[in-house]
Amino acid sequence: MEIFPSIDHASRCTTCAIRHRSICDALSATEILSLNRIARSRVVPAGQMILGEGQARTVFANIVSGVVKLTKTLDDGRQHIIGLLFASDFLGRAYRAENPYFAEAATDVELCVFPTAGFERLLAEHPGLEHRLFQYTLTELDACQEWMLLLARKKAEERVASFLLMIAKRVPNMECSRVERRDEVHFVLPLSRAEISDCLGLTIETVSRQITRLKTRGVIELVNYREILIPDLARLQEAAYDAPAKVPLPKARRSVPAED
Amino acid sequence: MEIFPSIDHASRCTTCAIRHRSICDALSATEILSLNRIARSRVVPAGQMILGEGQARTVFANIVSGVVKLTKTLDDGRQHIIGLLFASDFLGRAYRAENPYFAEAATDVELCVFPTAGFERLLAEHPGLEHRLFQYTLTELDACQEWMLLLARKKAEERVASFLLMIAKRVPNMECSRVERRDEVHFVLPLSRAEISDCLGLTIETVSRQITRLKTRGVIELVNYREILIPDLARLQEAAYDAPAKVPLPKARRSVPAED
DNA sequence: CGTATTCTTGAGCCCCGTCAAAATCGGTGG
DNA sequence: CCACCGATTTTGACGGGGCTCAAGAATACG
Numbered sequence: 001m002e003i004f005p006s007i008d009h010a011s012r013c014t015t016c017a018i019r020h021r022s023i024c025d026a027l028s029a030t031e032i033l034s035l036n037r038i039a040r041s042r043v044v045p046a047g048q049m050i051l052g053e054g055q056a057r058t059v060f061a062n063i064v065s066g067v068v069k070l071t072k073t074l075d076d077g078r079q080h081i082i083g084l085l086f087a088s089d090f091l092g093r094a095y096r097a098e099n100p101y102f103a104e105a106a107t108d109v110e111l112c113v114f115p116t117a118g119f120e121r122l123l124a125e126h127p128g129l130e131h132r133l134f135q136y137t138l139t140e141l142d143a144c145q146e147w148m149l150l151l152a153r154k155k156a157e158e159r160v161a162s163f164l165l166m167i168a169k170r171v172p173n174m175e176c177s178r179v180e181r182r183d184e185v186h187f188v189l190p191l192s193r194a195e196i197s198d199c200l201g202l203t204i205e206t207v208s209r210q211i212t213r214l215k216t217r218g219v220i221e222l223v224n225y226r227e228i229l230i231p232d233l234a235r236l237q238e239a240a241y242d243a244p245a246k247v248p249l250p251k252a253r254r255s256v257p258a259e260d
Numbered sequence: 261m262e263i264f265p266s267i268d269h270a271s272r273c274t275t276c277a278i279r280h281r282s283i284c285d286a287l288s289a290t291e292i293l294s295l296n297r298i299a300r301s302r303v304v305p306a307g308q309m310i311l312g313e314g315q316a317r318t319v320f321a322n323i324v325s326g327v328v329k330l331t332k333t334l335d336d337g338r339q340h341i342i343g344l345l346f347a348s349d350f351l352g353r354a355y356r357a358e359n360p361y362f363a364e365a366a367t368d369v370e371l372c373v374f375p376t377a378g379f380e381r382l383l384a385e386h387p388g389l390e391h392r393l394f395q396y397t398l399t400e401l402d403a404c405q406e407w408m409l410l411l412a413r414k415k416a417e418e419r420v421a422s423f424l425l426m427i428a429k430r431v432p433n434m435e436c437s438r439v440e441r442r443d444e445v446h447f448v449l450p451l452s453r454a455e456i457s458d459c460l461g462l463t464i465e466t467v468s469r470q471i472t473r474l475k476t477r478g479v480i481e482l483v484n485y486r487e488i489l490i491p492d493l494a495r496l497q498e499a500a501y502d503a504p505a506k507v508p509l510p511k512a513r514r515s516v517p518a519e520d
Numbered sequence: 521c522g523t524a525t526t527c528t529t530g531a532g533c534c535c536c537g538t539c540a541a542a543a544t545c546g547g548t549g550g
Numbered sequence: 551c552c553a554c555c556g557a558t559t560t561t562g563a564c565g566g567g568g569c570t571c572a573a574g575a576a577t578a579c580g
Contacts, residue, residue, distance in 0.1 A: 072409045074501060080412040082405040095395060100402050127387050134394045135355060137401060142360055144404040145342040149332045151411035152340040152461030156568065193527060201412030206568055208528055225527065225577070241334060416536070453559060463537055468560055485545070485559060 012036060016112070021088035022062045026132040034126070038118035044105040050091070051103035060092035060119045066109030067190040070101045071198065081199045083140070084190075086170045090136055094123060107190050151201050154241065159200040160210040161240035164220065168230060185230045186223075214239065272296060276372070281348035282322045286392040294386070298378035304365040310351070311363035320352035320379045326369030327450040330361045331458065341459045343404070344450075346430045350396055354383060367450050411461050414501060419460040420470040421500035424480065428490060445490040446483075474499065 013019060013036050024032060042061075044050055050068065051058065068085040082101055085091055091111070093099060114122075123130050150162055171187045191199070197207045214220045219239050221229040230236050273279060273296050284292060302321075304310055310328065311318065328345040342361055345351055351363060351371070374382075383390050410422055431447045451459070457467045474480045479499050481489040490496050 072405065074409070074413060076501075078413040080409045082408050093398065095398060096402075100405065130391065130394065134390065134397070137394065137397055138353065138355060141397060141401050141404060144401060144408065145332065145360065148342050148404065148408055148411060149334070149340045151408060152458075153334060153338040198412075203569055204527080205529085205570085209568090212528075241336075464559080465538080465561085466536055469536090472560070 012039070012041075016064070018062060018064055018088040023090050023129065023132045023136055024062070026128050027126070028128070031122075031126050031128065034122055035114070035129075038114055038122070040113045040115075042111045042113045044109045044111060046105050046107050046109075048105050049102070050105060050109075050111075051099050051101075053099060053102040057092060057096065057099055057116050059116060060090070060094070060114045061111040063087055063089045063091060064110035064112050067106040068103055068109055069106045069191070069195065070103050072101050079198055080201065081195060083144070084170075084199070090133065092119075094120065094133060106195065156200075156202055156206050157210045157213060157239065158241045159202065160196075160207060161214065161219070161236055162242060163196060163200055164214075164228065164230070165233075165236055165240045165242060168233065168236070185233060187228060189226045189228060272299070272301075276324070278322060278324055278348040283350050283389065283392045283396055284322070286388050287386070288388070291382075291386050291388065294382055295374070295389075298374055298382070300373045300375075302371045302373045304369045304371060306365050306367050306369075309362065309364050310369075310371075311359050311361075313359060313362045315359060317352060317356065317359055317376050319376060320350070320354070320374045322372040323347055323349045323351060324370035324372050327366040328363055328369055329366045329451070329455065330363050332361050339458055340461065341455060343400070344430075344459070350393065352379075354380065354393060366455065416460075416462055416466050417470045417473060417499065418501045419462065420456075420467055421474065421479070421496055422502060423456060423460055424474075424488065424490070425493075425496055425500050425502060428493065428496070445493060447488060449486045449488060 013024065013032050016022075016024070019025070024035065027035065041064075044066075046066075050061075053072065063085045065087050068089075068091060069081050070083040070085065071079050071081050073079040084106070085103075091103060123133070150159055154162065167189065168185045168187060171190065189196075193204045193207050193211075197204045200207065202210075211220070211222070214236075215222055217239075218231070219235050221231065223229060273284065273292050276282075276284070279285070284295065287295065301324075304326075306326075310321075313332065323345045325347050328349075328351060329341050330343040330345065331339050331341050333339040344366070345363075353359060383393070410419055414422065427449065428445045428447060431450065449456075453464045453467050453471075457464045460467065462470075471480070471482070474496075475482055477499075478491070479495050481491065483489060
């Protein structure tokens with residue numbers, strides 16, 4: 001694992017694109033300086049492994065740009081993407097002897113890498129940093145539990161719509177997309193169909209069919225395989241069955257078949 | 261929400277059954293005393309709601325005994341149990357304005373309850389407590405991500421076996437079960453079939469059929485609907501597809517790159 | 521322009537969901 | 551102790567959503 005020498009301690013953080021969205025946000029000027037001193041920039045090409053499942057932790061990192069996928073695999077090859085990391089997200093499981101997942105660059109990725117020992121020392125010395133990481137972990141847990149509901153109970157079309165919605169919300173922060181009109185979103189998918197199916201617990205073919213279905217119904221438009229235009233976010237949200245949970249329902253515990 | 265007056269500050273924690281497994285474990289004698297001062301015991305009968313989804317947080321608590329289920333629900337009634345809490349587990353999402361889930365007693369439950377404001381003050385004053393809670397949250401996240409793989413990729417029988425395995429590992433800490441011989445486990449299910457199906461993303465009928473199947477194959481024995489005997493944990497583990505790599509089957513579609 | 525990869529589309533099937541009914545359990549009262 | 555009743559669980563029959571297998575189109579790449 002090659003580490004590039006850091007070049008400019010003084011300015012790197014001040015010009016950092018994710019400075020105020022990452023875990024660094026909560027740090028004071030002096031804390032930032034400490035962190036900066038051990039940080040190294042690193043660029044990882046799409047498809048390359050960053051961390052191996054079960055291997056000893058080698059590194060922590062902020063995602064500066066690009067998308068990282070975290071996967072878990074069953075022995076027979078069945079696998080699942082348990083999480084996606086976007087710009088400003090944090091990679092690495094503090095306080096664990098080994099990684100519980102496999103981390104791989106889904107697109108070309110820029111990382112701000114912190115060596116294990118140094119980062120954990122900082123964590124111990126600066127309570128503010130640990131607190132921020134705790135906050136971030138809670139957000140991760142929220143997202144994970146939300147996704148469980150999708151995997152357990154949503155239909156294929158709802159899953160695909162939910163996925164596109166999630167991407168639409170997170171990717172526009174990057175340069176490859178922009179909001180062009182209110183409620184109209186345009187972005188480039190960071191994942192292949194195979195990877196999407198591994199996010200959703202479906203097969204490639206089902207994902208493809210559901211995307212076609214959404215296209216046919218006019219909920220989305222495909223510029224090309226990877227590029228998607230969403231004319232009306234509300235309609236996609238509807239297809240995702242993402243409506244906010246209302247008041248506790250009347251004891252209807254068994255699934256009620258969806259109407260319309 | 262009725263709060264019982266605390267009776268014996270001095271002795272409660274020293275006689276607490278979960279004293280050394282809960283988040284209290286990491287606390288010093290003086291910290292324990294502070295926590296103890298605001299703690300209240302509370303007993304919740306099976307089926308009663310403890311925390312409402314989306315409602316303002318009212319309370320944090322240690323589970324002293326019993327099982328608590330955490331559920332999320334879609335508007336049309338589809339629901340999922342995103343987590344189970346057993347003795348020594350912690351209930352409540354610190355730093356969040358509202359609860360992201362419903363918490364309900366699955367069995368009769370004994371809680372050690374901490375009022376919101378008091379607990380958060382302690383959290384701020386005693387870094388050790390926050391650190392411990394962070395550790396606990398990381399464990400929760402691990403479990404959640406593991407469960408996602410189950411929901412996304414395991415077959416019905418594997419799911420049910422995995423569930424029984426999980427219960428077998430956690431429930432024996434309670435008085436309602438005991439290890440009788442090496443690899444033989446006997447326990448009482450804390451959940452109904454309906455609740456199990458909501459854990460696994462299946463239907464009641466499928467859960468029932470798979471349990472029957474496991475029984476027919478001799479992997480488990482049913483004393484009655486709720487009471488289960490596992491003659492050989494290894495066989496159940498096998499059925500759960502929880503085992504370490506045997507024969508990596510024909511290169512799956514997207515294989516894990518890079519084994520070093 | 522040719523080849524490899526990715527994506528789409530089609531046909532058939534199977535696992536699991538749905539609907540329905542029977543069996544078992546737990547509790548209650550005679 | 552037993553009869554009865556509601557709730558839970560099991561079992562059966564059947565259908566459909568999504569998986570599998572297999573081409574065929576579109577795209578990327580040299």
